[in-house]
Amino acid sequence: QYLYSEDELFHFMDLETYEQYTIGVDEMGDALDYIKENEEVDLQFHEDRPIGVILPNTVVLKVTNTAPAYKGDTVSGSGKPAVLETGLKVSVPFFVENGELIRVDTRTGEYIERA
CATH class of the missing domain: 2.40.50.140 (Nucleic acid-binding proteins)
Incomplete structure (x- = not known):
């Protein structure tokens, strides 16, 4: 779930584990134009680190x-x-x-x- 943005950081939370992740503005890319606070999205990971947002079609x-x-x-x-x-x-x-x-x-x- 997308929680909020602060400066150039975007904060997300896993709704099952309540673990929080932070993604920088560069990794967000075009997703900034399509997601709102409290919206559920999937994150893309590389070696346990979030590297992007997977948008619905x-x-x-x-x-x-x-x-x-x-x-x-x-x-x-x-x-x-x-x-x-x-x-x-x-x-x-x-x-x-x-x-x-x-x-x-x-x-x-x-x-x-x-x-």
Whole structure:
């Protein structure tokens, strides 16, 4: 479980043993864009030392900032920029509004659907 971040360190806890692990910002990589506090994730280890986070293929995140939809904004294949609760920026369809939960592909960083 991802507990919290402090400076450039990220703290995790094994929910079975309650053992805690710390990973640096470099080892976190793209995972920073997709995980929130208290979320359960898998850690990747090398010689009993955590070296990274294994992300699920998709995650659900809240849209925190995007432009409002306007009538006529229905052009197929186009979208508008949105900022998600983790700071990730994605392109979403025009009908997606602030506060909505969306599913994002962690492999491509693209919007999949409303959640």
